[in-house]
Amino acid sequence: MNIQRRSMIKLGAGLCVGAAIGRPAWAQSYPSRPVTLVVPFAPGGNTDIVGRTIATALAKVLGQSVVVDNRGGAGGSIGASQVARSDPDGYTLLLCGAGVIVTVPQMVKTSYSRDSFTPLGLVNKSSMVLLVRGNDERFKTLKDFAEYARAEPRRVNAAHSGPGTPNHLALLQTESALKAQFTVLSYKGANPALISLLGGQIDAMFDQVPSCLPHIKSGALKALAVLGPERDPIIPDVPTIAELGFGNVDGTTYVGILGPSGMPKALQDQLANLIAQAVKDPQAIKSATELGSVAYSSTPQEFTEVLNAEYAVAAQAAKDGRLKVD
Incomplete structure (x- = not known):
């Protein structure tokens, strides 16, 4: 091996070592624990x-x-x-x-x-939906719900699962879209609100599909609308609020x-x-x-x-x- 070639090999090795040393420690081993x-x-x-x-x-x-x-x-x-x-x-x-x-x-x-x-x-x-009881004859459609709520301010008791949650924001957006005012009730989580809705203590609630899906499937609860830009593939028969003519509300x-x-x-x-x-x-x-x-x-x-x-x-x-x- 000639001197020039040995020098090139040493130089190459030195560059590799330098590159490794120059890399942050996390990049060499992440994750190490x-x-x-x-x-x-x-x-x-x-x-x-x-x-x-x-x-x-x-x-x-x-x-x-x-x-x-x-x-x-x-x-x-x-x-x-x-x-x-x-x-x-x-x-x-x-x-x-x-x-x-x-x-x-x-x-x-x-x-x-x-x-x-x-x-x-x-x-x-996950999609957000507006829920009522399946046997509540007042609210067969979202139009029924809107007209009932508009007839008298705070006539509808509507619940969400906690201040600042997506459910809460969806409720506020829907109030504006329907041009109505609800009596807003805040619960510590979806399950307590679902229990109140099923028991008839409240009129409606806003919830993500995963929490309420079993009740929708059983017919105990009815989703009046999906509060998002498109229908949910899990409940494809439920229209969006925009489809029903009430504007864009996205509670996804x-x-x-x-x-x-x-x-x-x-x-x-x-x-x-x-x-x-x-x-x-x-x-x-x-x-x-x-x-x-x-x-x-x-x-x-x-x-x-x-x-x-x-x-x-x-x-x-x-x-x-x-x-x-x-």
């Missing part, structure tokens, strides 16, 4: 079920275990605050809907804002994964790709369908657009004095 997925709600709800399903699928593509950490309370802000102050190294992530990030901070003082997070990708979506509920702000761009891209892969896992798709929702992946930009859209709705409601804590 378990990842924590914070779900800012109690176990057993829709968000928790989605979180546990996607955690299992994400563990497969990461090659590391993903631990679900339920940190419920204060509309999701307790868990969100934990993630916002975590290191942006990809080992602590947040799974939640847009409301936790952009609506709750407009209602109560939080230690975070939407700029405290890095959106990585959506993982699930999206769930996604975020990290703390300050994440390196390369790590963001890596995680976004891995999350998109996890959403395509056959078991994740099957679990979402059984739940009554859709396994739905997106780019970080699309997730950001979802956050911005919900922020605009919540900000207007807050400005109008309609977005209030109980």
Whole structure:
């Protein structure tokens, strides 16, 4: 081997070592330990079920275990605050809907804002519906419901599952669309509201399909309209509110994964790709369908657009004095 060739080999080896040294430590080994997925709600709800399903699928593509950490309370802000102050190294992530990030901070003082997070990708979506009892003869159609509600302010007792939730925003949007005023009742979750509706204590409620699907299938409850841009494939016979002539109301509920702000761009891209892969896992798709929702992946930009859209709705409601804590 001549001197020139030996020199070239040494130079090449030196460049490789230099490139490796120059790469951030996380890029060489991420993930080298378990990842924590914070779900800012109690176990057993829709968000928790989605979180546990996607955690299992994400563990497969990461090659590391993903631990679900339920940190419920204060509309999701307790868990969100934990993630916002975590290191942006990809080992602590947040799974939640847009409301936790952009609506709750407009209602109560939080230690975070939407700029405290890095959106990585959506993982699930579900339709919002306006529900009444199946045997309530007053409300055979949405037109019946609208006319009844318009006849007298606050005549209809309408419920949602908590301040700042997508259900709450859907209710406020529907009030405007129907040109009506409801007596608005806030519950601590969908199940208590469903019990009241089934028992006749309230007239209507706004809920995601996964929570109420068994009652729709049994006929105990009737969905008057889908509050979104398109019909839901799980309940294809239920028209959208726009189809029925009452304008555009979008209560579609999206769930996604975020990290703390300050994440390196390369790590963001890596995680976004891995999350998109996890959403395509056959078991994740099957679990979402059984739940009554859709396994739905997106780019970080699309997730950001979802956050911005919900922020605009919540900000207007807050400005109008309609977005209030109980």
